[in-house]
Structure formats: C-alpha cells, structure tokens
Amino acid sequence: MITLKDILYGVPIESTKGNTQIAITNLHFDSRKVELNDVFVAIKGTEVDGHKFIEKAVNQGAIAVVCEVFPEQIQGGVTYIQVADSKKALAIIANNYYDSPSKKIKLIGVTGTNGKTTVSSLLYQMFKNAGYAVGLISTIKIMVDEEEYSTKLTTPDSITINKHLAAMVDAGVNYCFMEVSSHGIAQHRTAGLHFAGGIFTNLSHDHLDYHKTFAEYRDVKKQFFDELDKSAFAITNIDDKNGLFMLQNTPAKKYTYALKTLADYKVQILENEFTGLLLKLNNQEVWTTLIGAFNAYNIAAIFATADLLGIPVLENLKQISKLKAVNGRFQYVVSPKQKVTAIVDYAHTPDALKNVLQTINSIRSNNESLITVVGCGGDRDKTKRPVMAQVATASSNRVIFTSDNPRTEDPDTIIEEMQVGVEPQNIGKCLAITQRKEAIKTACVLAQDGDIILIAGKGHETYQEINGVRTDFDDLKVVQEFLIQLKK
Structure with a gap:
C-alpha cells in the first residue's frame, strides 16, 4: 500500500488541508483520467490551467489534490496540498510513486540544440548491439529494452518518464539514454531524476518563442549540469563556445570532446564521403556509415x-563501426536511373540546416545542382524564419520554400516571413510552393542527372499538423514515390 505521505516525501509544502495518511491508487495531471482514490496534480500549462478542473477531478473520485492555489470549495474527505510550483512537485511525486527508478539504472541525459536524438538513439543502438538491456527516451520513441512506445515530446511529462523508467527496472535494463530538452528542464519534468551522466552537444538559435532570449535558453541548459551530483560525469563539446560554460558549476566529473581543440576525446576526419566517414578517435581509426562533420561530433560524444x-x-x-543512421537524420535514397540523391533531414534550426548543407557541399563535386526544400513550423520561434531562408539560399542552387507543420498559422504567412531573409543576389533561385507534397514533386522534376535534393525540417515525422489536425505525411516516402517516377 502506498500512501499520500509516501509520495509527498521531499516536496516543499506550503499548506495542507486534510489527512496525508491515506492510501492512494494512481497519479494524474489530466483530470479526464482520474478515477477513485487517485491523486490529481493541478498544473498551470501554457494553454490550460489544471486548477480549473479540480472540482471535476474530485467528482471523478480524486482523494487528494496538489495545487498552487486552494479552490474556493473544499470538499470533505479530500486532502488538499498547496505547493509553490506544482510542476516541480509533480516530478518529485512521480519519482516517489514509482520508487525512484532512475537510481536503479544508469540514466544518461543528452542536451543541446542539435544532435540529442542522434546521440541518444545511437547509444541505445550501440549498447543493444553489445548485448545489454537498454532503454531510450527520445523525440522519436521510447524503448523499454525491445518494447517500443510512441511519444509526442522530446522530454515527456514526469509521470511518463518515471513510469517507463520503472518498467525498465522491471525489465532488467542496465542503461537508459534520454533526450533532455530545454522545455523539459524549465518545466521541471526531470526534477528528482538521478542522472549518472550528462552530455552537451552544442547550442544555437532555437526555442526563442519560449525562452525569449538566447541567454535564458543557454542558462536553462546549464541548469541540467548544475544539478548533476559528484558521482556523475559531464561530457561537453569544447568546440562550441558555450561548451565550457555548461560545466562551469557542475559537481560532476568533467570531460571534453572536440574536432578542432585539444580534448579528452579528440576526433579527426580522415575521409568524408556519401558512403560514410573515416575517423581517428584518440589515435584509433574507425569507419562509420554516418556522414558529415556534425556526425563526427556525435560519434565523439558516443x-x-x-x-x-x-x-x-x-x-x-x-560497435561504432556497426551504427546505422537514425530515422530522418541524413537519410538518403538514390533514383535508379538518373542517380538523383534525395536526403531527408530533421534540420529545423539555422545551425542544423547550415551543418547539413555544408556537409553536402563538402562531399559533392559541384558539377551537380543542390535543390533544397525547406519550411518553418507554425506557433514556434518566428525569429529564426528569415535566418533559415538566408542559410538555405546561400548554400543551395535552388530553394523551394514550403509548408512544414503550420499548426494554427497561415502557411503562406510563414513562407513570406522566411523570404524576408533572402539576400537580393539569391532571390532568383527561390520558389514558393505552399503544398509540401507539390514542393517535393517540383524538386524531383527540376532535378537533372546526378543532382542532390535536400528535404529539411521534418525528418522522422510521419505526419503534417495543420489547424490542430495531424494527417499522414512522410518526407522519405513521398520523395521515394516521385524518384521512382523519374525512371519512366
């Protein structure tokens, strides 16, 4: 039997109304899921305030409510707990409810603007191939050893995290590799977790719709390392100007990796081709089928x-030599007849797009054209839109601006805001085609023998979100369909 008092251990409580020595059944922050003898935690979200649903949760059987403000109506037989921050309280409560699962496995967090999914997913793949029971919590999926679960967030809510970590413990998992987003840190989704190690990949322009300033975004990332304990390790990319800053105040043991600088883990690129990379890692040579300098950094971190x-x-x-590319990360297909290469990549920040374009341009012969299809997501950081367009047009022969996930915004308006960043000398190389499928088809029609098409922004996603509705859309499948038609 688990009691309310048990799960409140370590939670800073401001006030209590009722009895905490009561047996509880389950834990929810979504009132629709509440059943008899459950605990409801009222969260103030960006769009919905859970405090408005306290009465509903109680009517559905909640035996306890955790909230920042007591409701006007206090019902008898229900315990009310007031806290300063219900998001942080939820994380600690979830950790207690599932019996601190992160302390029973080696949990490694990966944070940074780009590379989180690749590094965490490849570490999962590597340790799985080496014979370990492994867990993964990533943008693409959650893996409890070999059991797969879908996810919509880079860093899920704290109940979901702890629930799956507990399942990993039950499955005998030794290691779990987890993406840690800035949203997840800022919203305390990772509070109460015990990380055995942390990895910093890089930092560039992203999520300024949420964090408002780059300094705030940077400092939130740093907070993850500040909260590691002295038994953990912290690995940072010191070629990034914020690399050493991230580890400034961490109690963890510090380690560095780099391509350009002396580091504990030094990587050199000996060969860079469309078939892969030949690397020297601390004076040991290794071949990998991954492509590009950005993947050399990822391999160094791994x-x-x-x-x-x-x-x-x-x-x-x-094990590094056996690694295979992560879905939607520099995935490419070649048309059988014209040998047109189409690359699908999740690059949705200016820095990530620049890295992918630089990689393609460093490998290609320049006798072929590079056609880039790119858009920007709606209801997200608007300041990066013109920068994305500037980057795309500066490094491509042709650019087609199109819809990404417009969400609740007008896709034509998003494209117009991107086009502001196009420099005068590059205007002639641009097209705007709002329908993404039509844009990809046009790129395939424009492509001549040997040309390269980059489809950026959505990567592994198998949907397109328009006005709150998700419809099936897979960049890789769509471009394969049109490339097959080229041979006719």
Missing part, C-alpha cells in the same frame, strides 16, 4: 560516453 561507462576501447570502436 565514444566518450561508452568509454566512461566502461566499454573497452576495441569493443567501443567495433
């Missing part, structure tokens, strides 16, 4: 993490 988790160097290198 190598460092595996080494610090006790994987022998030769086994480490062997």
